Amino acid sequence: MALPEKFKAMVVSETVEKKFVREITQKALSELPGGELIVEVKYSSLNYKDALSASGNKAVTRKYPHTPGIDAAGVVVDSTTKAFGAGDEVVVMGFDLGMNTSGGFGQYLSVPSGWAVKLPQGLSLRDSMGYGTAGLTAALCILRLMAGGLNKDSGEVLVTGATGGVGSIAVAILGKLGFNVVAATGKADEKEFLTQLGAKAIISREEASDTSGRPLQKGRWAGVVDTVGGNILATALKTAKYGGLVAACGNAMSADLNVNVFPFILRGVSLLGVDSVEIPMRARQMAWNKLAGEWSVDLLRIVTEVSLDGLSAEIDKILKGGVRGRVVVDLSK
Numbered sequence: 115m116a117l118p119e120k121f122k123a124m125v126v127s128e129t130v131e132k133k134f135v136r137e138i139t140q141k142a143l144s145e146l147p148g149g150e151l152i153v154e155v156k157y158s159s160l161n162y163k164d165a166l167s168a169s170g171n172k173a174v175t176r177k178y179p180h181t182p183g184i185d186a187a188g189v190v191v192d193s194t195t196k197a198f199g200a201g202d203e204v205v206v207m208g209f210d211l212g213m214n215t216s217g218g219f220g221q222y223l224s225v226p227s228g229w230a231v232k233l234p235q236g237l238s239l240r241d242s243m244g245y246g247t248a249g250l251t252a253a254l255c256i257l258r259l260m261a262g263g264l265n266k267d268s269g270e271v272l273v274t275g276a277t278g279g280v281g282s283i284a285v286a287i288l289g290k291l292g293f294n295v296v297a298a299t300g301k302a303d304e305k306e307f308l309t310q311l312g313a314k315a316i317i318s319r320e321e322a323s324d325t326s327g328r329p330l331q332k333g334r335w336a337g338v339v340d341t342v343g344g345n346i347l348a349t350a351l352k353t354a355k356y357g358g359l360v361a362a363c364g365n366a367m368s369a370d371l372n373v374n375v376f377p378f379i380l381r382g383v384s385l386l387g388v389d390s391v392e393i394p395m396r397a398r399q400m401a402w403n404k405l406a407g408e409w410s411v412d413l414l415r416i417v418t419e420v421s422l423d424g425l426s427a428e429i430d431k432i433l434k435g436g437v438r439g440r441v442v443v444d445l446s447k
């Protein structure tokens with residue numbers, strides 16, 4: 115198949131004044147790294163990490179100009195390995211994609227074959243990006259909690275940052291599985307959205323953030339999916355009930371965690387770290403199979419679709435914690 119010399123992409127550049135500017139421009143295929151697969155990207159999606167990369171956060175992206183996009187779904191157009199052939203539909207996520215390797219916010223990418231999984235049966239390319247890294251992470255958090263023994267009869271399960279990408283999908287999956295989900299949100303006007311997704315109760319961000327200074331509070335949560343870190347994660351640990359399981363995957367509030375050992379040594383609470391970037395392929399595949407099968411949720415309510423041209427505004431929004439659900443990027447437009 116003849117490949118185009120140029121393709122449309124978002125490129126983030128650093129100016130001499132050390133400012134970061136985004137433009138939608140034509141990029142040469144020869145600028146891509148020499149990976150085993152060349153993929154024509156059909157859809158991508160926006161994650162918080164993309165917004166950090168797109169705004170010059172050097173902990174995520176060291177070198178600019180750069181095309182962000184840690185998620186991509188598309189069709190293999192060239193392969194030097196037997197594992198994939200031209201025409202295969204794939205999801206490419208994690209590892210270095212979109213961080214220091216040109217990512218999904220461009221119509222083509224080139225990656226090692228180990229970064230791709232075949233599109234799970236039962237999912238469309240668009241829906242795979244409706245989940246994206248956020249959905250995969252939500253599934254991985256729930257798998258960790260359930261592997262620790264959490265079930266729908268264990269008691270209330272708290273999801274923090276509940277209207278965000280990871281949070282909204284976690285609420286929807288847990289709700290579908292019959293868990294008693296409590297959503298913590300800073301968006302007072304999104305109660306109906308969260309209830310429709312599956313939350314049985316909603317608490318404010320303030321209620322989820324204890325400032326009493328006490329080492330423990332009344333135990334309430336059997337399980338927690340925390341996407342925000344900081345004092346909300348500390349509070350979740352202090353308010354977990356005996357044997358409670360707390361999965362931590364994010365730092366939208368803060369990367370700090372100021373706790374003492376009492377939740378662990380007096381209540382047997384477990385803090386479970388969840389990573390979606392380097393997670394071994396077997397676990398990644400298991401989570402995708404769940405999302406494509408018994409854990410699939412109604413993405414219509416959760417997804418907003420934009421073209422590359424509409425993406426920059428969504429990046430500004432997610433940086434302020436203002437995005438609801440997931441943003442899918444249609445690369446054909």
Ligand SMILES: NC(=O)c1ccc[n+]([C@@H]2O[C@H](COP(=O)([O-])OP(=O)(O)OC[C@H]3O[C@@H](n4cnc5c(N)ncnc54)[C@H](OP(=O)(O)O)[C@@H]3O)[C@@H](O)[C@H]2O)c1
Binds near residue numbers: 248274
């Ligand atoms: N471990 C991993 O592999 C992995 C994978 C994916 C994402 N993450 C991390 O998980 C977090 C969530 O990612 P995402 O893509 O879901 O982001 P997102 O869509 O921006 O959602 C984050 C949500 O957190 C809440 N929030 C934002 N700022 C806050 C603040 N200052 N204090 C308290 N709550 C705040 C908001 O929800 P409400 O308004 O509803 O409170 C926001 O919608 C990020 O830190 C991301 O880097 C980690």
